[in-house]
Amino acid sequence: MITSALRRSGGSLILTIPQAYIEQNHLDAGSRVALEIVGDELTLKPAKIRPTLAELLAATPKNIDRVEGWDEMPNAGKEL
Numbered sequence: 001m002i003t004s005a006l007r008r009s010g011g012s013l014i015l016t017i018p019q020a021y022i023e024q025n026h027l028d029a030g031s032r033v034a035l036e037i038v039g040d041e042l043t044l045k046p047a048k049i050r051p052t053l054a055e056l057l058a059a060t061p062k063n064i065d066r067v068e069g070w071d072e073m074p075n076a077g078k079e080l
Helices: 019-024 053-059
Strands: 006-009 012-015 033-038 041-046
Antiparallel strands (some): 006 012
16 A cells, blocks of 8 residues: 655645556646545546547548438437
């Protein structure tokens, strides 16, 4: 088990993350992490990054056939 000391910065406490964890999870300054508190345990893991709409559109194949009648289909949920 690795231990780390807390440091004070203004009104906050800062936890240093071991280099091995940073390298293993490809983290860098500014990386987002998810924290979960269960009882007296704190779990840290890399946050899953949701792609932006622009990234999703850029990854969409350009030469795909549209489904015939797609534009005439009724709404199935809360699309609008």
